[in-house]
Amino acid sequence: MTSLKMPNQHTVKLPEEGYVRLNDFLGKGKFLPMSRSTWYSRVRSGEAPAPVSLGARIVAYRVEDIRAYFERFQRGGNGNV
Numbered sequence: 001m002t003s004l005k006m007p008n009q010h011t012v013k014l015p016e017e018g019y020v021r022l023n024d025f026l027g028k029g030k031f032l033p034m035s036r037s038t039w040y041s042r043v044r045s046g047e048a049p050a051p052v053s054l055g056a057r058i059v060a061y062r063v064e065d066i067r068a069y070f071e072r073f074q075r076g077g078n079g080n081v
Helices: 036-045 063-076
Strands: 002-005 011-014 052-055 058-062
Touching (some): 011 063, 058 063
Antiparallel strands (some): 002 011, 052 058
């Protein structure tokens, strides 16, 4: 797992590769500090990565996509390039 230091001094850990669920990285004190509604709005608009279906009732996000979005989020403040 990789640890990243957030601007608010929280240490956030994500696996090196694979998939993560929304609750693993989104929310106050997490990797991406924003609401679910904001996240889903950004996914719909194409600003944020779309989830990958892992089964009939489960979706997750590629860790690589979340890291890339996070880097844009830090640079631009909202994830836009």
